[in-house]
Amino acid sequence: xxxxxxxxxxxxxxxxxxxxxxxxxxxxxxxxxxxxxxxxxxxxxxxxxxxxxxxxxxxxxxxxxxxxxxxxxxxxxxxxxxxxxxxxxxxxxxxxxxxxxxxxxxxxxxxxxxxxxxxxxxxxxxxxxxxxxxxxxxxxxxxxxxxxxxxxxxxxxxxxxxxxxxxxxxxxxxxxxxxxxxxxxxxxxxxxxxxxxxxxxxxxxxxxxxxxxxxxxxxxxxxxxxxxxxxxxxxxxxxxxxxxxxxxxxxxxxxxxxxxxxxxxxxxxxxxxxxxxxxxxxxxxxxxxxxxxxxxxxxxxxxxxxxxxxxxxxxxxxxxxxxxxxxxxxxxxxxxxxxxxxxxxxxxxxxxxxxxxxxxxxxxxxxxxxxxxxxxxxxxxxxxxxxxxxxxxxxxxxxxxxxxxxxxxxxxxxxxxxxxxxxxxxxxxxxxxxxxxxxxxxxxxxx
Numbered sequence: 001x002x003x004x005x006x007x008x009x010x011x012x013x014x015x016x017x018x019x020x021x022x023x024x025x026x027x028x029x030x031x032x033x034x035x036x037x038x039x040x041x042x043x044x045x046x047x048x049x050x051x052x053x054x055x056x057x058x059x060x061x062x063x064x065x066x067x068x069x070x071x072x073x074x075x076x077x078x079x080x081x082x083x084x085x086x087x088x089x090x091x092x093x094x095x096x097x098x099x100x101x102x103x104x105x106x107x108x109x110x111x112x113x114x115x116x117x118x119x120x121x122x123x124x125x126x127x128x129x130x131x132x133x134x135x136x137x138x139x140x141x142x143x144x145x146x147x148x149x150x151x152x153x154x155x156x157x158x159x160x161x162x163x164x165x166x167x168x169x170x171x172x173x174x175x176x177x178x179x180x181x182x183x184x185x186x187x188x189x190x191x192x193x194x195x196x197x198x199x200x201x202x203x204x205x206x207x208x209x210x211x212x213x214x215x216x217x218x219x220x221x222x223x224x225x226x227x228x229x230x231x232x233x234x235x236x237x238x239x240x241x242x243x244x245x246x247x248x249x250x251x252x253x254x255x256x257x258x259x260x261x262x263x264x265x266x267x268x269x270x271x272x273x274x275x276x277x278x279x280x281x282x283x284x285x286x287x288x289x290x291x292x293x294x295x296x297x298x299x300x301x302x303x304x305x306x307x308x309x310x311x312x313x314x315x316x317x318x319x320x321x322x323x324x325x326x327x328x329x330x331x332x333x334x335x336x337x338x339x340x341x342x343x344x345x346x347x348x349x350x351x352x353x354x355x356x357x358x359x360x361x362x363x364x365x366x367x368x369x370x371x372x373x374x375x376x377x378x379x380x381x382x383x384x385x386x387x388x389x390x391x392x393x394x395x396x397x398x399x400x401x402x403x404x405x406x407x408x409x410x411x412x413x414x415x416x417x418x419x420x421x422x423x424x425x426x427x428x429x430x431x432x433x434x435x436x437x438x439x440x441x442x443x444x445x446x447x
Contacts, residue, residue: 060077234388256439323429365382
């Protein structure tokens with residue numbers, strides 16, 4: 001869509017001014033001295049620039065533009081005289097014509113400028129504004145990922161392109177080229193290119209919501225460049241969770257190592273307890289790290305724990321504690337300091353969080369796996385192992401509730417409000433017993 005200027009009709013000219021000066025200096029003096037008309041009148045200055053004279057004495061520079069194919073032109077206000085000189089009005093008119101040639105709407109940009117909306121022309125402008133606004137709104141780790149994908153990967157390729165000129169084919173080529181490069185470098189099978197496409201889509205969607213761009217979205221309809229295989233890794237124990245090799249007892253070896261001499265694997269005591277608790281309760285890493293003592297009840301006949309920080313609202317739940325988990329938390333309570341808010345507080349001097357960071361837990365688990373020769377496992381696989389074990393033991397009915405997932409059936413979403421504490425306690429006790437039995441069968445693989 002291109003805007004073209006249109007001269008004002010002859011009837012809008014004041015008859016006595018057909019010979020008014022042609023230089024900017026002369027026009028400046030003439031407009032200053034012209035008297036207010038009896039009714040609103042327009043003077044054509046030239047090159048599509050007009051000045052509107054009001055009966056009140058107000059004088060406003062205007063331009064009349066219309067979209068290609070439209071019959072009726074639209075009037076765009078440029079500025080008021082004498083705050084805006086004739087020369088400045090001509091300069092602004094030239095900028096509007098340039099914007100029209102690029103497919104932008106000068107009137108819309110003026111309205112956004114008056115509202116304090118940032119002027120975004122190129123993709124680089126959009127990326128910088130988007131990342132600046134996202135800071136403080138999302139986690140530091142997520143912001144770093146978006147900076148790497150958008151600022152360091154996408155901007156060097158398409159950053160200098162005008163948003164109006166970008167098409168899906170441009171983004172499709174940029175993303176597919178990134179996937180090919182990742183495969184050649186051996187960094188991944190191209191799945192990070194899927195993250196780049198998702199980040200770009202999120203940026204355009206969010207920017208439209210902020211009002212800094214129009215309805216343009218050159219990422220719409222693009223397919224992911226790489227196929228992502230869902231993770232299905234669990235730790236086998238040879239009894240409840242049987243792997244290809246029925247003698248494999250990764251679960252028992254891990255639990256035995258976490259319960260053995262701390263010198264055997266390079267993992268601190270609180271981290272051992274956190275990993276052990278994650279495996280027994282099926283927690284996410286964040287849920288374990290952010291546990292608070294006020295949400296833990298170890299006394300009485302029904303010990304329980306409430307998850308107060310989770311990935312989703314459904315993850316905020318209360319679970320019964322099996323005996324094995326109670327023993328772990330009591331050990332951690334004995335070693336904690338008075339006034340500790342979190343079960344697993346951050347180390348002194350840590351700036352990322354007040355509690356143990358999930359990344360620290362992941363790195364510690366990776367060190368333990370390398371020592372135990374457990375290949376391809378992550379902390380989230382501990383959660384998957386727990387839930388798989390619960391289902392294998394016949395407790396599928398409460399596994400979803402223990403996991404903190406939103407039910408997929410109408411009864412669970414809208415009607416089932418039962419606590420299921422007794423059923424969950426039975427399930428978690430059975431899984432805890434299976435873990436202890438696997439530890440008894442384990443043969444140390446440590447030197």
